Amino acid sequence: MTEAPEKFVGGGVLRKEDPALITGRGNWVDNIRLPGMLHATILRSPYAHAKITSIDVSAAREQPGVAAVFTGKDLLEEWDKNPTANPAAVTGYSLSLAERENGGASVTPTADSTSESPVSEKTHTFCGWMVTEDIKVPDHLPVAVDEVNYAGEPVAVVVATDRYKAQDAVDLIEVDYEPLDVVTNMERAIQDDSPLVHEKLGTNKSYTWELENGNVDEAFNNAEVHVKERYIQQRLIPNAIETRGVVANPDPVSGGYTVYSSTQVPHILKSVLATYCGIPEQRLRVVAPDVGGGFGSKLNVYSEEVIALVLSRKLGLPIKWVEDRSENYLATIHGRDQIQDIELAATREGKILGMKVHLLADMGAYLQLNGPGIPLLGAFMYPGVYTFDAYGFSCTGVFTNKTPTDAYRGAGRPEATYAIERIMDALARETGLDPVEVRRRNFYEPFDEPTTTPAGIQYDSMNMQAALDRVLELADYEGLREEQRRRREANDPVQLGIGFSTYTEICGLAPSQVLAALRAGGAGWEQASVRMLASGKVEVVTGTSPHGQGHVTSWSQIAADALGVSPEDVEVLHGDTATAPWGRDTYGSRSLAVGGVAVHLAAQKVVDKAKKIAAHMLEAAEGDMEFEGGRFSVAGSPEKSVTMPEVAAAAYLANNLPEGMEPGLSEDYFYDPPNFTFPFGAHICVTEVDTETGKARIRDYFAVDDCGPVINPQIVDGQLQGGIAQGVAQALYEEAIYDEDGNLTTGSMVDYLVPGAPELPNYTLERTVTPSPTNAMGVKGVGEAGTIGSPPAVINSVIDALSPFGVTHIDMPASPWRIWQTIQEAQGREAGSREADLSGRPAQTEEGGEA
Amino acid sequence: MIPVAFEYEVAESVDHAIELLGQHGDEAKLLAGGHSLLPIMKLRLAAPAMLVDLGRVNDLKYIRDEGDHIAIGAMTRHCEVERDQTLREHCGLLAYTASLVGDPQVRHRGTIGGSISHGDAASDLPSALLALEAEFVIRGPNGERTVRATDFFKDYLQTDLAPDEVLTEIRVPKLGSNTGWSYQKFNRRAQDWAVVGACAVVERSNGSISTARIGLTNMGSTPLRATAAERALSGADAGSIADAVQNADEGTSPSSDVAASAEFRRHLARVLTRRAVEQAVSR
Numbered sequence A: 001m002t003e004a005p006e007k008f009v010g011g012g013v014l015r016k017e018d019p020a021l022i023t024g025r026g027n028w029v030d031n032i033r034l035p036g037m038l039h040a041t042i043l044r045s046p047y048a049h050a051k052i053t054s055i056d057v058s059a060a061r062e063q064p065g066v067a068a069v070f071t072g073k074d075l076l077e078e079w080d081k082n083p084t085a086n087p088a089a090v091t092g093y094s095l096s097l098a099e100r101e102n103g104g105a106s107v108t109p110t111a112d113s114t115s116e117s118p119v120s121e122k123t124h125t126f127c128g129w130m131v132t133e134d135i136k137v138p139d140h141l142p143v144a145v146d147e148v149n150y151a152g153e154p155v156a157v158v159v160a161t162d163r164y165k166a167q168d169a170v171d172l173i174e175v176d177y178e179p180l181d182v183v184t185n186m187e188r189a190i191q192d193d194s195p196l197v198h199e200k201l202g203t204n205k206s207y208t209w210e211l212e213n214g215n216v217d218e219a220f221n222n223a224e225v226h227v228k229e230r231y232i233q234q235r236l237i238p239n240a241i242e243t244r245g246v247v248a249n250p251d252p253v254s255g256g257y258t259v260y261s262s263t264q265v266p267h268i269l270k271s272v273l274a275t276y277c278g279i280p281e282q283r284l285r286v287v288a289p290d291v292g293g294g295f296g297s298k299l300n301v302y303s304e305e306v307i308a309l310v311l312s313r314k315l316g317l318p319i320k321w322v323e324d325r326s327e328n329y330l331a332t333i334h335g336r337d338q339i340q341d342i343e344l345a346a347t348r349e350g351k352i353l354g355m356k357v358h359l360l361a362d363m364g365a366y367l368q369l370n371g372p373g374i375p376l377l378g379a380f381m382y383p384g385v386y387t388f389d390a391y392g393f394s395c396t397g398v399f400t401n402k403t404p405t406d407a408y409r410g411a412g413r414p415e416a417t418y419a420i421e422r423i424m425d426a427l428a429r430e431t432g433l434d435p436v437e438v439r440r441r442n443f444y445e446p447f448d449e450p451t452t453t454p455a456g457i458q459y460d461s462m463n464m465q466a467a468l469d470r471v472l473e474l475a476d477y478e479g480l481r482e483e484q485r486r487r488r489e490a491n492d493p494v495q496l497g498i499g500f501s502t503y504t505e506i507c508g509l510a511p512s513q514v515l516a517a518l519r520a521g522g523a524g525w526e527q528a529s530v531r532m533l534a535s536g537k538v539e540v541v542t543g544t545s546p547h548g549q550g551h552v553t554s555w556s557q558i559a560a561d562a563l564g565v566s567p568e569d570v571e572v573l574h575g576d577t578a579t580a581p582w583g584r585d586t587y588g589s590r591s592l593a594v595g596g597v598a599v600h601l602a603a604q605k606v607v608d609k610a611k612k613i614a615a616h617m618l619e620a621a622e623g624d625m626e627f628e629g630g631r632f633s634v635a636g637s638p639e640k641s642v643t644m645p646e647v648a649a650a651a652y653l654a655n656n657l658p659e660g661m662e663p664g665l666s667e668d669y670f671y672d673p674p675n676f677t678f679p680f681g682a683h684i685c686v687t688e689v690d691t692e693t694g695k696a697r698i699r700d701y702f703a704v705d706d707c708g709p710v711i712n713p714q715i716v717d718g719q720l721q722g723g724i725a726q727g728v729a730q731a732l733y734e735e736a737i738y739d740e741d742g743n744l745t746t747g748s749m750v751d752y753l754v755p756g757a758p759e760l761p762n763y764t765l766e767r768t769v770t771p772s773p774t775n776a777m778g779v780k781g782v783g784e785a786g787t788i789g790s791p792p793a794v795i796n797s798v799i800d801a802l803s804p805f806g807v808t809h810i811d812m813p814a815s816p817w818r819i820w821q822t823i824q825e826a827q828g829r830e831a832g833s834r835e836a837d838l839s840g841r842p843a844q845t846e847e848g849g850e851a
Numbered sequence B: 001m002i003p004v005a006f007e008y009e010v011a012e013s014v015d016h017a018i019e020l021l022g023q024h025g026d027e028a029k030l031l032a033g034g035h036s037l038l039p040i041m042k043l044r045l046a047a048p049a050m051l052v053d054l055g056r057v058n059d060l061k062y063i064r065d066e067g068d069h070i071a072i073g074a075m076t077r078h079c080e081v082e083r084d085q086t087l088r089e090h091c092g093l094l095a096y097t098a099s100l101v102g103d104p105q106v107r108h109r110g111t112i113g114g115s116i117s118h119g120d121a122a123s124d125l126p127s128a129l130l131a132l133e134a135e136f137v138i139r140g141p142n143g144e145r146t147v148r149a150t151d152f153f154k155d156y157l158q159t160d161l162a163p164d165e166v167l168t169e170i171r172v173p174k175l176g177s178n179t180g181w182s183y184q185k186f187n188r189r190a191q192d193w194a195v196v197g198a199c200a201v202v203e204r205s206n207g208s209i210s211t212a213r214i215g216l217t218n219m220g221s222t223p224l225r226a227t228a229a230e231r232a233l234s235g236a237d238a239g240s241i242a243d244a245v246q247n248a249d250e251g252t253s254p255s256s257d258v259a260a261s262a263e264f265r266r267h268l269a270r271v272l273t274r275r276a277v278e279q280a281v282s283r
């Protein structure tokens, strides 16, 4: 008997990335210093909406160390240099479908016929997801020319020998603004007499997208029970620990450029930069060095990336721009910001018959890369883990004078899960059922084959019952209810709340055909190359672009198991379009379920070829070859064997290969997934609420998640812990607040509360394993699950704690102030209006005396 | 996050610092721990042309038992106040309050003198020093003077200090065995500034309160004493504390901001004062 070879998938392999990162040897964009490099600093609009009547840059130009100052006008010609006749030819990405038809790096604005503007006028945009045919797309120039539409929009750019000189010069630029009416509130923005963000579009509505399955009216007409709720998804600021940054470096020899950017999407960035700036893609190289987090905020293409590139073209020198934290809050996309109206029709027994959802989604002032598409990802998730027949959804995208929104961890799915999991508790109240029971009555029976959902997609596999049973056991649900009873009876100022969330989410973006059907501009495949080297070492090239997820470790484990080597011997190359030319990058919990599977499949191809060579070397039939522990042997005669490195050596020496075989042992795989994957889980949040101060403290958090087979348990735990923390952050702490004039009042980490370790509980995490039938490894994905599952569990627990006061609703974040107000109002006392207090910047009030 | 250019001088002594301040007038600012001054310079909300660094004036770094009181040098760091045995034993309120300032990094740089001189009503130490009836020693070109904490804080970020003066020493009483104390800091995250804070220093005799001194954090443009509650508490016992603190917010003028409305701050002041007094009488 030979010993079973060691398997690394599923084992506790330590993250290979960590030693360099935790000893300060990471390589971030801001560490890049190139000879002759200049620093760009951007002057940003202090107004949310204004006409620019004049800009005087003469004093700034005079400053020592200043190389150049550009206004939006000075750069206009740079945006019209696109020579690409057919942008669809830009690899794997086209700025929009509309544009494919029109053949330009622009889309034709869908101006209504009454509009003055000529239909042929070119519209610049970074948006790659034109969700409807008649979507309204505003002209989005990297540097504003006549008008600014949100506070923080670039107005001018200074290039100087260092950042300090550049900032001093920025302060000397004089701009005259003529303030215009501002609209920050979506419901106001869709009224007929609202100020318009973009006068030319004639409306603040960008698009309305709809979906209907089954007979919704009938379901609602026949139902005994109706529950209708309105939830607010507050605006969030992503807060990657490394802010954005870019260095653009012209290469005088090739006439091309290298762009280093703190991005999640070097391949998409390359395509969009090529089209936007008119640089042929073969002359562009994009590098994502170490990237300090993104959470979706770096799944984008930003003005500053384009600006750095065209300035390096204009000046012939490397240009660096690094965002500071104050800028980050204004200039990097925000997340969420939706108003959700959701309605359930159900029987007296709590069985759901139908669901209606209507969303208003705040796009901010412009459409960013995927902005309009984010609510659509949610559209398919509102039905959650419950099966019923009729579902209607519509979403209207709205322009306001605020920072644009786009993908933020979970991107559409946390919003959806929050709404369904909140309204399930409302249904429990309405029918007098326990929140656990109402969920159980609507679950799917466990399944392991694709099953059609109310939204018309197919879930891959699910066993909610097992996850829920386990989490109830872990939390000692009965014991908790008992403690809750005692505290209620004793009138304890600190009340206990128990909140549930049973969720599923959509991972593995995405089948390319589905993306096309949703009018998304990009393909959804992933690519991997696996190179077995003669030394026994392995190179894995991946198109995914990790920025904290540990792909280097996990992909090493996958390749090691397939090839029978140690993960130590595997090098994973990524994030540089010169070494990893094909890729669709990292977002949407896609990397493992698409990119990891591509690695697995490429490695299998290597094994298949190696098997042929081994058979040839051993003079045996290919069908008789066995491969285990890195060794090929002949079935029945184990003494006849060769190792993988010996085969690799033979493959490269090429003097003894099967007839007609190409030398080498390197294989590529382009993997386009046939379906998404759907992890799921059951969460319980146990919260103590101090009813005197309003402070909610999460005492325990129990989660049983199912993301299919696990490659690296430590990494999965890390993703869940961080994910739940970000969900808790939305539920209790974070909120981007604008005043009426469109100023961001939570403009720093003092007012925008990112929680830290002291605010977060210890998590009790367990897993069930339900493989996906979608891919060869059965894997599902876990990057966003925690953020998607946790907010409703937290809020449901707060409402549960406050239910003795008659509280049935509270909005996020459930801050002490809001909890106190909610208790006051539930008891019929005055507690002041939060809206009134939030409308302006902090102000000192003069009145003294009694409250 | 990029400050305006400035000059920098190291003060060799307090007198040298006063001399440098005299030379540069309004353009100069003292630099202690830098944890209030540097953030506002980085945001370009302040742009002093000259920083006079007190960091090497070693004879401003001490905590001394002076018999009836404890003397603390202005350049003593929060972490030193937090851990000092003499303070822990005789003036536990100050050591404890220092332990709640910001996070460990802030406490390793920030100084007690800087915290007082900055005069921020949201700072924790000033309200503790009010409740302790501390005294501040100030030196200027014309010599030394002593100011009571109650007279020191003038208005929003305004103190009794002249531009050419240096705060050198803080004097706090030793609390007797009949004196209990508490600081109730209410904030959203562990390292945050107080939304509201309440300090209590309570003298007990025969099971009831003889005198109570209450300092409030972030309830107006300066740190404040809750004088109405102090009066009502004198003579109160455990059963009547809750009633006595009902006017803890009297005479305050809290602001409304994204963390809390003025109304909610008033409510918190009452709850926190009650909790502080209850804890103070029990220890």
Ligand SMILES: Cc1cc2nc3c(=O)[nH]c(=O)nc-3n(C[C@H](O)[C@H](O)[C@H](O)COP(=O)(O)OP(=O)(O)OC[C@H]3O[C@@H](n4cnc5c(N)ncnc54)[C@H](O)[C@@H]3O)c2cc1C
Pocket: B029, B030, B031, B032, B033, B034, B035, B036, B037, B038, B039, B054, B074, B075, B100, B101, B102, B103, B106, B109, B110, B111, B112, B113, B114, B115, B116, B117, B118, B122, B123, B124, B125, B161, B165, B166, B167, B168, B191, B192, B193, B194
């Ligand atoms: C992230 C963060 C969190 C914080 N959290 C809290 C908190 O929770 N609670 C809290 O109370 N504080 C908090 N602080 C403030 C911190 O305590 C500061 O260190 C303190 O307020 C100022 O002390 P400093 O030594 O840093 O003074 P500096 O910043 O150096 O100086 C502050 C001001 O005082 C003047 N000054 C300094 N020393 C003297 C002197 N001896 N004589 C005359 N003038 C002088 C300076 O000229 C300047 O105007 C926080 C700070 C940060 C950065």
